Amino acid sequence: MAEIKFKIEGEQETVKLGELMASVCIPLCKKLKKSVLINLEGDLGAGKTTFSRGFIVACGYKDIVRSPTYTLVEPYDFEDFSVYHFDLYRLLDPEELEYMGIRDYFEKTSVCLIEWPDKAQGVLPEADITIELSYSVDSRDVVIKSELIEQKDLDTISSNFR
Numbered sequence: 001m002a003e004i005k006f007k008i009e010g011e012q013e014t015v016k017l018g019e020l021m022a023s024v025c026i027p028l029c030k031k032l033k034k035s036v037l038i039n040l041e042g043d044l045g046a047g048k049t050t051f052s053r054g055f056i057v058a059c060g061y062k063d064i065v066r067s068p069t070y071t072l073v074e075p076y077d078f079e080d081f082s083v084y085h086f087d088l089y090r091l092l093d094p095e096e097l098e099y100m101g102i103r104d105y106f107e108k109t110s111v112c113l114i115e116w117p118d119k120a121q122g123v124l125p126e127a128d129i130t131i132e133l134s135y136s137v138d139s140r141d142v143v144i145k146s147e148l149i150e151q152k153d154l155d156t157i158s159s160n161f162r
């Protein structure tokens with residue numbers, strides 16, 4: 001299991017982390033031709049949506065990235081892959097996801113960014129990457145864990161924040 005911890009200071013660094021993760025995850029997703037699940041853990045205001053915005057914009061999306069708080073999921077289709085941005089905060093019953101056809105999302109060549117994965121326990125496949133963001137006033141502590149990403153790639157990402 002590859003793992004890294006570091007600190008990011010200010011919103012722009014969270015956006016940058018999203019961009020850097022996209023540059024590692026999208027090639028992996030295209031190579032494996034499967035869905036790569038990224039669980040985004042952390043309280044309200046930890047930076048999960050900010051991270052997702054950086055990730056999605058780095059994929060080439062030109063419009064405003066909206067928080068899928070009410071829609072549960074926002075799809076972004078690119079030429080040969082998709083990004084599905086989930087926010088499960090308002091999910092009342094994991095069964096709702098079955099009605100939405102959530103399995104289809106996990107069968108595509110896609111990256112699934114999942115805010116509040118705990119709300120869907122038992123329904124989501126196991127994450128390939130877990131990102132924990134914890135709140136401080138002017139910064140966030142980040143822990144990234146993955147079986148899919150190589151340690152050297154995580155080391156390179158964190159070296160951008162020193």
Ligand code: ADP
Pocket residue numbers: 008009010011012013014042043044045046047048049050051115137138139140
């Ligand atoms: P979440 O989706 O986890 O609820 P958001 O991304 O919507 O969080 O909001 C995070 C808030 O924290 C935003 O106001 C953003 O400007 C701020 N923020 C994001 N990253 C950092 C950071 N690394 N340091 C300080 N503030 C941050």
Ligand code: MG
Pocket residue numbers: 048049067087115
């Ligand atoms: Mg959010």
